[in-house]
Amino acid sequence: MKLTLRIWRQKGPADRGGMVAYDVPDASADMSFLELLDVLNERLTESGEEPVAFDHDCREGICGACSLVIDGVPHGPQKATTTCQLHLRHFRDGQTIDVEPWRAAAFPVVKDLVVDRSGLDRIIEAGGYVTAPTGSAPEAHATPIAKADADAAFEAATCIGCGACVAACPNGSAMLFTAAKATHLGLLPQGRVEQDTRVEAMIHAHDEADFGGCTNTGECTAVCPKGIPLGVIGRFNGDVLGALWRGR
Amino acid sequence: MATLTRAPASAGRRRQGASHRSTVVMKIAMAISGAVLLAYLTAHMLGNLKIFFGESSFDHYAHWLRTIGEPLVPHEGTLWIIRAALTASVVVHMAMAILLTRRARRARPVKYAHRPPVQGSYAARTMRWGGVIIALFVVYHLLDLTVGVANPVGASGKPYTNVTADFEHWYITAIYTVAVVAVGFHLRHGVWSMTRTLGRQRPGTERLIARISTGYAVLMTVGFLSVPFAVTVGIVG
Numbered sequence: 001m002k003l004t005l006r007i008w009r010q011k012g013p014a015d016r017g018g019m020v021a022y023d024v025p026d027a028s029a030d031m032s033f034l035e036l037l038d039v040l041n042e043r044l045t046e047s048g049e050e051p052v053a054f055d056h057d058c059r060e061g062i063c064g065a066c067s068l069v070i071d072g073v074p075h076g077p078q079k080a081t082t083t084c085q086l087h088l089r090h091f092r093d094g095q096t097i098d099v100e101p102w103r104a105a106a107f108p109v110v111k112d113l114v115v116d117r118s119g120l121d122r123i124i125e126a127g128g129y130v131t132a133p134t135g136s137a138p139e140a141h142a143t144p145i146a147k148a149d150a151d152a153a154f155e156a157a158t159c160i161g162c163g164a165c166v167a168a169c170p171n172g173s174a175m176l177f178t179a180a181k182a183t184h185l186g187l188l189p190q191g192r193v194e195q196d197t198r199v200e201a202m203i204h205a206h207d208e209a210d211f212g213g214c215t216n217t218g219e220c221t222a223v224c225p226k227g228i229p230l231g232v233i234g235r236f237n238g239d240v241l242g243a244l245w246r247g248r
Numbered sequence: 249m250a251t252l253t254r255a256p257a258s259a260g261r262r263r264q265g266a267s268h269r270s271t272v273v274m275k276i277a278m279a280i281s282g283a284v285l286l287a288y289l290t291a292h293m294l295g296n297l298k299i300f301f302g303e304s305s306f307d308h309y310a311h312w313l314r315t316i317g318e319p320l321v322p323h324e325g326t327l328w329i330i331r332a333a334l335t336a337s338v339v340v341h342m343a344m345a346i347l348l349t350r351r352a353r354r355a356r357p358v359k360y361a362h363r364p365p366v367q368g369s370y371a372a373r374t375m376r377w378g379g380v381i382i383a384l385f386v387v388y389h390l391l392d393l394t395v396g397v398a399n400p401v402g403a404s405g406k407p408y409t410n411v412t413a414d415f416e417h418w419y420i421t422a423i424y425t426v427a428v429v430a431v432g433f434h435l436r437h438g439v440w441s442m443t444r445t446l447g448r449q450r451p452g453t454e455r456l457i458a459r460i461s462t463g464y465a466v467l468m469t470v471g472f473l474s475v476p477f478a479v480t481v482g483i484v485g
Contacts, residue, residue, distance in 0.1 A: 008361075019361055072363040098362040105355050152451060170365075170373070171348075172355030173271075203270040212355035213271035213348045215372065216441040222367040230444070231451050238448035240272045 064160030119209035126205035165220035171212030179236035385427035412485035432469035
């Protein structure tokens with residue numbers, strides 16, 4: 001199949017950048033979107049042009065490295081799918097596809113489609129972990145955890161930290177990410193004891209990194225490749241309110 | 249043996265300062281001030297319906313609003329307490345909205361070349377400009393039916409006369425209709441967003457809360473619009 005890509009090209013952080021059109025006449029419906037970029041890059045390299053820079057790693061949909069806003073939707077039109085798992089059979093032959101990087105003040109463009117997502121790392125560093133070393137896995141029956149809590153914690157823990165929620169949010173907010181990380185720890189006994197200080201530190205780091213505030217539009221959860229539910233944000237808000245109330 | 253690889257989190261966290269100035273706290277302030285306005289708006293809408301019981305019933309209700317709590321509080325005392333609470337709520341609500349909007353603009357300095365909304369409701373997308381329309385309308389509304397200078401008659405202490413004088417003009421009915429519809433959309437997303445901000449919900453209740461928000465917004469819109477349209481078509485007045 002033949003596709004036309006309009007890709008954001010930007011030489012570096014200081015460059016203005018702009019959309020550049022490329023024809024890819026030899027695409028196959030079985031290719032993933034990243035393989036399409038591989039094919040294009042091979043051709044660009046052979047003809048002596050600069051290949052398109054983009055982030056990728058596992059290509060299995062589990063690492064959170066790939067990004068790309070494809071035709072206006074982070075990770076493309078396929079629901080609950082990362083860019084690396086998005087296949088060209090979801091596009092029409094002859095289609096023109098716009099490819100842009102994540103857009104946020106907290107995610108400055110490094111080059112072309114690569115952005116610096118270390119703002120998310122700083123949120124995790126602020127409190128997205130359990131302080132006490134827990135050692136090897138404890139005996140499973142020693143600490144009973146309600147099935148519903150275990151399921152909800154696991155659902156939140158599936159967040160791969162790709163930043164699609166920020167890319168989709170009209171306010172550039174990272175609340176879905178922050179809330180998912182805080183929820184997965186706060187629902188379990190090991191993480192619950194530090195939840196007050198954790199949520200305070202995490203929201204502080206979130207705001208410091210120039211992410212916007214949440215307005216509950218739900219754009220984030222609609223594009224999340226892991227389907228993190230919007231409810232984690234309500235839970236996080238409740239945790240912040242509780243922390244303020246208890247004055248810690 | 250397991251060892252600590254990081255400094256204890258609490259020490260670092262304490263230094264980073266409290267979350268009392270965070271975006272979440274700003275949202276909580278918006279939600280609480282919005283809830284105050286919501287409560288007032290509900291009472292306002294129900295009070296308006298007195299007009300369907302006739303001139304004396306409506307005017308008597310308006311008069312009663314000025315005498316609540318007498319003689320414990322002076323004449324119009326309760327009314328002024330309510331007005332003060334409303335003003336404070338409006339100031340907080342607008343201040344937080346402006347701060348959060350400026351923050352949101354800063355958070356995305358470069359726009360997408362191509363980005364249609366994925367699922368966000370029309371109500372959610374029009375909160376900010378809708379809020380501006382409502383703020384302008386409230387100024388006009390106060391000049392029209394509280395102060396009276398913008399009213400065709402502007403008779404002091406005769407709200408029934410003033411209201412019916414307004415809505416005999418189709419263009420005043422049109423202005424009120426636009427504003428009330430804007431209020432309706434604002435309430436739809438406002439109620440939903442307030443429940444999100446003021447704490448956790450049971451998983452799976454999102455759809456129920458969304459339906460309640462829609463139902464409430466529709467009821468308020470219909471309730472508020474019933475008065476101008478009843479006057480315009482001649483059921484009242």
